[in-house]
Every structure is written in C-alpha cells, then in structure tokens.
Amino acid sequence: MTEHTENHQEGRIVQINIEEQMKTAYIDYSMSVIVGRALPDVRDGLKPVHRRVLFGMNELGNHSNKPYKKSARVVGEVMGKYHPHGDASIYDTIVRLAQPWSMRYPMVDGQGNFGSVDGDMPAAMRYTEIRLQKIAEAMLEDIDKETVDFTNNFDDTLEEPTVLPTRIPNLLVNGASGIAVGMATNIMPHNLGEVVDGAIAYIENRDITVEELIKHVKAPDFPTGGVIYGFEGVKQGFETGRGRVVVRGKVTSETAKNGREKLIIYELPYQINKAVLHQKIAQLVSDKIIEGISDVRDESDREGMRLVIDLKKEAISNVIINQLFKYSELQTSYGINNVALVKGRPRILNLKEMIAEFIDFRHEVVVRRTTYELRKAEEKAHILAGYLIALDHLDQVIALIRAAATPEIAKDGLMTEFGLSEIQAKAILELRLQRLTGMERDKIRAEYDDIMKLIAYLKDVLSDEGLRMKIIREELEEVKKKFGDERKTEIQYLASEMRIEDIIAEEDVVITISHLGYIKRTSAYDYRQQKRGGRGAIGGRTRDEDYIEHLFVASTHHTMLFFTEKGRCYWLKVYEIPDGEKGGKGRAIQNMIQLPTDDKIRAIIDIKDLQDKDFINSHYIVLCTKKGIIKKTLLEEFSRPRQNGVNAITVNEGDQLLEARLTTGDSEIMMAIQSGRAIRFPESTVRDTGRGAIGVRGIEVDSENDEVVGMVCVEKEDNQKTILVVSEKGYGKRTNIEEYRITNRGGKGVKTINITEKTGNLIGILDVTESQDLMITCKSGITIRMAVADIREAGRATQGVRLIRLDGNDEIAAVARLDEQEEDENQEVEGVEADQSASSDSPETPETPGTESSDGEETPAE
Numbered sequence: 001m002t003e004h005t006e007n008h009q010e011g012r013i014v015q016i017n018i019e020e021q022m023k024t025a026y027i028d029y030s031m032s033v034i035v036g037r038a039l040p041d042v043r044d045g046l047k048p049v050h051r052r053v054l055f056g057m058n059e060l061g062n063h064s065n066k067p068y069k070k071s072a073r074v075v076g077e078v079m080g081k082y083h084p085h086g087d088a089s090i091y092d093t094i095v096r097l098a099q100p101w102s103m104r105y106p107m108v109d110g111q112g113n114f115g116s117v118d119g120d121m122p123a124a125m126r127y128t129e130i131r132l133q134k135i136a137e138a139m140l141e142d143i144d145k146e147t148v149d150f151t152n153n154f155d156d157t158l159e160e161p162t163v164l165p166t167r168i169p170n171l172l173v174n175g176a177s178g179i180a181v182g183m184a185t186n187i188m189p190h191n192l193g194e195v196v197d198g199a200i201a202y203i204e205n206r207d208i209t210v211e212e213l214i215k216h217v218k219a220p221d222f223p224t225g226g227v228i229y230g231f232e233g234v235k236q237g238f239e240t241g242r243g244r245v246v247v248r249g250k251v252t253s254e255t256a257k258n259g260r261e262k263l264i265i266y267e268l269p270y271q272i273n274k275a276v277l278h279q280k281i282a283q284l285v286s287d288k289i290i291e292g293i294s295d296v297r298d299e300s301d302r303e304g305m306r307l308v309i310d311l312k313k314e315a316i317s318n319v320i321i322n323q324l325f326k327y328s329e330l331q332t333s334y335g336i337n338n339v340a341l342v343k344g345r346p347r348i349l350n351l352k353e354m355i356a357e358f359i360d361f362r363h364e365v366v367v368r369r370t371t372y373e374l375r376k377a378e379e380k381a382h383i384l385a386g387y388l389i390a391l392d393h394l395d396q397v398i399a400l401i402r403a404a405a406t407p408e409i410a411k412d413g414l415m416t417e418f419g420l421s422e423i424q425a426k427a428i429l430e431l432r433l434q435r436l437t438g439m440e441r442d443k444i445r446a447e448y449d450d451i452m453k454l455i456a457y458l459k460d461v462l463s464d465e466g467l468r469m470k471i472i473r474e475e476l477e478e479v480k481k482k483f484g485d486e487r488k489t490e491i492q493y494l495a496s497e498m499r500i501e502d503i504i505a506e507e508d509v510v511i512t513i514s515h516l517g518y519i520k521r522t523s524a525y526d527y528r529q530q531k532r533g534g535r536g537a538i539g540g541r542t543r544d545e546d547y548i549e550h551l552f553v554a555s556t557h558h559t560m561l562f563f564t565e566k567g568r569c570y571w572l573k574v575y576e577i578p579d580g581e582k583g584g585k586g587r588a589i590q591n592m593i594q595l596p597t598d599d600k601i602r603a604i605i606d607i608k609d610l611q612d613k614d615f616i617n618s619h620y621i622v623l624c625t626k627k628g629i630i631k632k633t634l635l636e637e638f639s640r641p642r643q644n645g646v647n648a649i650t651v652n653e654g655d656q657l658l659e660a661r662l663t664t665g666d667s668e669i670m671m672a673i674q675s676g677r678a679i680r681f682p683e684s685t686v687r688d689t690g691r692g693a694i695g696v697r698g699i700e701v702d703s704e705n706d707e708v709v710g711m712v713c714v715e716k717e718d719n720q721k722t723i724l725v726v727s728e729k730g731y732g733k734r735t736n737i738e739e740y741r742i743t744n745r746g747g748k749g750v751k752t753i754n755i756t757e758k759t760g761n762l763i764g765i766l767d768v769t770e771s772q773d774l775m776i777t778c779k780s781g782i783t784i785r786m787a788v789a790d791i792r793e794a795g796r797a798t799q800g801v802r803l804i805r806l807d808g809n810d811e812i813a814a815v816a817r818l819d820e821q822e823e824d825e826n827q828e829v830e831g832v833e834a835d836q837s838a839s840s841d842s843p844e845t846p847e848t849p850g851t852e853s854s855d856g857e858e859t860p861a862e
Helices: 018-038 048-059 071-081 087-098 134-140 170-174 192-204 232-240 274-286 317-327 351-392 394-403 407-418 422-429 438-463 465-483
Strands: 002-007 012-017 108-111 129-132 150-152 159-161 176-179 184-187 227-229 242-248 250-255 261-267 293-298 307-311 331-337 339-342 345-348 490-492 508-514 518-523 548-555 559-564 568-573 601-607 620-625 629-634 657-663 667-673 677-682 708-715 722-727 731-736 762-768 773-778 782-787 812-818
Touching: 012 018, 018 048, 018 176, 048 071, 048 087, 048 129, 048 134, 048 159, 071 087, 071 129, 087 108, 129 134, 134 465, 170 192, 170 351, 184 339, 192 351, 192 465, 232 242, 232 331, 250 317, 261 317, 274 293, 274 307, 274 317, 307 317, 317 331, 351 394, 351 407, 351 422, 351 438, 351 465, 394 407, 407 422, 438 465, 508 601, 548 601, 548 773, 548 812, 559 657, 620 708, 657 708, 667 762, 722 812, 762 812
Parallel strands: 227 490, 601 657, 708 762
Antiparallel strands: 002 012, 108 129, 150 159, 176 184, 184 331, 227 242, 242 331, 250 261, 261 307, 293 307, 339 345, 508 518, 508 548, 559 568, 559 601, 620 629, 620 657, 667 677, 667 708, 722 731, 722 762, 773 782, 773 812
C-alpha cells in the first residue's frame, strides 16, 4: 500500500511506501524520546527537563542566597525559553526535585506544600515558592566559562547547555528512572561521600576492579532509609549494570502499658506510599491473611514516620513482621537497570564505567575552564602590559593625546609611537585619570605580576594531566566535605552470600594445642609480659597427664596447615578454631579435622592466603623428622584443601615428622639435636620433591636415644636474627648465627649448648629478634611470657642463663615466639605473682638483663 503526497508547488505527486514512512517516523520518534526526554546523560545524570529547570532558575538568579520565587514564574521561564511542553511536566519535575523522600540530595529548595509520602498532591504552582539548593549550584558552577557546549533552543532565539558542568557525580548520587521506547532505565541513588571515595579511588588507580570499588561505594542509599536485604543482586548490578535490590522497611517493637506488644514501622522502602501500605495491612488483616493484628494506625507527625500495629495477646512479633515482609510492600524489590546516554547513545553501564565517564567529563570541564581562564588572563595581561608602557612614558602619552584632534588619531599615534596593539591603545585612551596616581600605578604593576603568575600556573595545568587530576580530586573532596552525610540505608547480608571473614574481625590470636590434642584460640592480650626468671602464669588448664605442646600467634583470617607425626597435612581456618578462656582446655582436635586416633599434630604453618598464585608458587614447605631427615616441597602442592588431608612426607618406620617451616627457597637451615649439637647448611642443597617423597639426610643422629629437637630456617640477608636454644630445665641463651659455620648437609654439626645435669637435654631451637617476646610452656601447664631482649647473647658452647624457675620434676614442654611485646610488664596474672627472683640454687640477688648469676656463668666447652 502506498501513500500519495501531492506537491502543489511543483505540481507532481511523490509515491512513498507507507511501511517505510511508518518505520522512519517511528524510529525518529523513538530516538527523540530516548535522547530528548526519558534517559539521563551519563555526565550530569540529568534528563533535558531537569537540566532546563536548573539552568532556567540559574538564569533567573534564583539562587540559594536570594529570596524564593514563585514556582509559576520559573515554570513560565522554562516553558517559554527552553522546554516547549506542558506546564504540568515542568512543575512535576520541580516538585520531585524538591521532595526529600524522592531525591537523595534535593536540588530545589521548596517553600509550601510539595506533597507527602502519603501520595498527597502538591499545591498549585501559583502557591509554592522555590529557589536552588546549594548542591544544585555546585552542578551549575563554571557554566559561564565555556566549560560545556551550548545549543540553540527550540526556536533558535536563545542558547541552552547540552550538559551541566557538574561537580557532583549526580547520576549515581540521585539515580534516575525513565521509560523510553524499547528501553528503560532505573538507576538507584547512592551516598555522595561513598561515590566521591569511589571516584578518588578510580583517579588513583585506573585499573581498579568493580569489586575494589564496592569497598568504597557499598550499596545504594535511599532517601527514605530502610534496609537492603541481601547483597548478591546489588553486587550483580554494580558489576553488570543489571541486578535486583530488595529493600525492607525498618520495624521495631514496643510494649504498651497494658503489656501488649506493638510494632512501629518508622522507615519505608524507597517510593512506597505510606497511606497505601497502611490500607494494604488493614486489608491483609480483614482478609485473615495475617492474624494476630488488632489495630493499625498512623501516628506520623513532624518528628517522623510512625505507623503503629497493635498485636493480639498471643501473637509473636517476629512472625507478624515476616508476614508483613511477605505479603505487603514493607519489602519491595527494585530492578537495577543502569541505562544512560553516553555520547548521545544509550548504554548499559556498570559502576566503574559510570565513575569513569564522570571523571572523564570532569577532566574535560577542567581543561575547558582552564583554557578559558588562560585566555581571559592573557587578554588582561595584554592590556596591563599596555598600561605599563604608557605609565613608563606618561608625559609623552599625555602630550600625544592632547595634541591629537580626534580619538582615532590619538589611537593611531599611540600604536605607531609605542608599538601598542589596537586593544592596548583603546584601553589607554579609556584609562581614568585617577589610575595615574602613584599608588594606582603600583597597583597596576602588582596586578600585572600576579596575572603573569596565574598564567604560568594555568599553563602548567594544561600541560600536566597529574595536576589536573589533583584539581579534580580536591574539588571532589570539597564537595564531600560540603554536602556529604551518613548512610541512611542499612545493608543486611544473607547467610548464603556472606563470606564468614567479612563478619569476623581480623585480629591476632594465640593458638594452643595440648599434648593430648586439645586446641583453642585466645586473644594475644590475655598473655602479659614478665621478666626473665619469673614464675609464669597458667596458660591452659590441662588434665594431670596433659600439657601445652604448641603455642603460636596467627590472624583469624588466615589458614592453618597442620602436619602430623605420620607425615599427613590437614587444613583449618583460624576462625574455625573454637574461642576459649585462657585457662580452658579447648576442644579435641579430632573433632575439628579428621585426624586418626593414633596420629598427632607435630607442626603448624600459618598461611595468609592460599589463593595467591604468586605466593604459593614462590614459597616452599620444609619438613624435618626426629631422625634427621629433611624434605622440601612447593607450597602450591598444599594449596587445595581436602577433607581427609593429604600425604606431606613418607615417614620411615621408627621415625616421626617433627617440624615444618615456610621458606622462600633461599634460606639457611639449622637443625639441633637433644645432645646439644646443631648444623647449618643452605636450603639450596635440598632439592624440592613431590608430596609423597621421603626426603634426604639433614643431620647425623648417632644414638638410639638421641633425636632432632627442632629446625629453623633463616633468610640469608636477615642479620637481625639470633639463634635461641632452650634446655629442659629452664636454661637458655641467644647466639649469633654466624658462630655456626656452614657445613655440608648430613654432617654431625657443632656444639650449640653445653649440656649438663643442671641444664638437662636441649628441648628447642628458635630464630628470634629482640623485638619479639618468648612464650615458654611447662608440662605442668605454667606459661611465662618474656622479652627476647631480656635474654643475653652468649657463645655457642656455653650453658646460658636461667629463663624460668621450675618446681620439682617439672620440665619445659614447648617454646614459642610472639611478634609484639606488650608494655604492661611484671603484673600479677591470675593470682600467680610474677616473681623475678631466681630459684633457691641461685644467689639472693635477683637477675636482671645484662648481668649473670652463678647459674649463668659461661662454661667453655671441653
């Protein structure tokens, strides 16, 4: 079918295919709605009608520091000059811009009746008055400095801006919603402070991920408050531009004087009509969908919202609240659909793209503003330079002007005589006589100097992107300081989407494992430091035959690798270890990991993040056994936790795994045996093997009764560390690592402590620094904490000093180091005095760091 169009002027008929005509017309209409009506611009977050209202108010001088103007006057101004549509559409826009429950940050300051949350209509425009809010002025700032492009208005008589040079990231801050043709947009409002933080984070790191940005821009923030219920949909919206956010109203319960409970709804989900919600709840009660409600009434006033629900005697408040969430608009979901115009085309944007587009726009505004200011400054400098030439030749200039018949001749004369431009010559002719006084002449010179400095600065800005970004950042920080506020909407995570680490505070805890396999964690602050030779405090109440065997410090977010004496490896998150009192015995480790009854934890390694590919491929686990076997395996082989554990080393019959250490592959290894010998060799001499391998000889163990007591791995460049050795009966000392010569792996080693009956066998070897503390645990359960700095350095072949006074047949069970010292020393802990005196076989003079009692006399090796 065709349409006949008669062209009267040329007397001919043009045939047009009606299908093509309708298609073209509809596409034109669609594009007009998309670009010119329903979708916001990504740069200033405004639709044309909003932009025209704010620009019209600015042109009228309707600013925040001036008196209010009638809304009708603004509507007439905007309709007559920029927006050729009905007055209702313009007034509706003004009303919405002024409603604090519609806009997260209102742009219009309204006086009069602008409607209510109950859906009441605003008063007619002839009754209400408006002016710009300060935040709207921040969106219009620098508009007169050629920062944005202007276009002709509908009748080509005036110009209007195509976008506002906003300092506010308005698209994210106030959001937008609109239905175009074939597409729609629904962008949630956010908190200004959070969005600014996100924008600054983007300026600092252009490669920032959406996940990292979410740490700054946490979630939408609605003007009406409420609670965001579940974060997964929000996160999806941030990452893809499409998602779903579920919002609940805030409800609290009160008990009336008659003992009955009542629910108070004091915050609603965004865009929910309170009167309609009230009606809906009443309907649910009358339809017997919700039972247990006796009355619903609205007690809202100037103080705030208060929708009261009286409950029947037998009603359970939590049940009623959940029914209200299920059946009424007290829980509402919103579709996130971030569609905005980017360079005139509609696009779906994620969080990073929205921030990036805003920062790019701000950068363009700063460049254009600086270019304008530079041009104006150079024009002013040009005129001032002319003034200075005239002032330097004042008498000649005055004579020339007096002699000239007309201003034109005077101008030409000035230009010829002094080499001035026409602009300079005109400015000199217009110079007032008062500017020729001495003080005024000095002012002109000072003004010229100042403007030359300004020109230099503006040129720097134009040539240095880093400086421009600094300006953008400073302006954003100023916006945050001026207009930022606290979040109104709370975020409530669902159990299914919560990473447990997010709700567990990251802190250092002391983990203890007893000889019989009981594990617990306690705060590191529960252990206070004492002096060397002190009596100690109870570190864990154990059964008579049990004692604390392992004690170390780790963060709650880390992963523990447990190595057993049979060579198996198990995994456990630190926060999964039960929290216990310092004196409690803890929980059986067999209940925590699937450990066979005939196996036992021997070594523990604390790993910050097993998902860090670079870390696990550049670190090794070094294992040693009691019979002196050593083995090295890449950490990556232990990065996939399994419920039943994995094989870490194949242990020979009669041998046991003793120690495990995390290394970089370039450290030096020391192993010590009970009889007091130690060996030092480079880690590079041990080649790395798979998890199932047996390992190679590290140190020679002579007798059946002798065995390895410990292993340390020290980085080659680490010269802060000393080697601490401790004997069964409480003696110990520190020795410089260089005193142990480097030998071949598998040798006998050298003497590390002078073993006597008084000292007992060697029990432990550690690498320590003076900033650390030492935790010594006895088989009786007594624990003492002391500063490593209090233990003096001594030669390799001495017996050391007394570290702890032991009762009867008590012996040291374990020695561990803590990384931080505490200041509160020598306090009474759990009623056990921190006794500084040494035991009865020492002199009466108490030992102090840096002096030696007879116990600490150095005995040379034979």
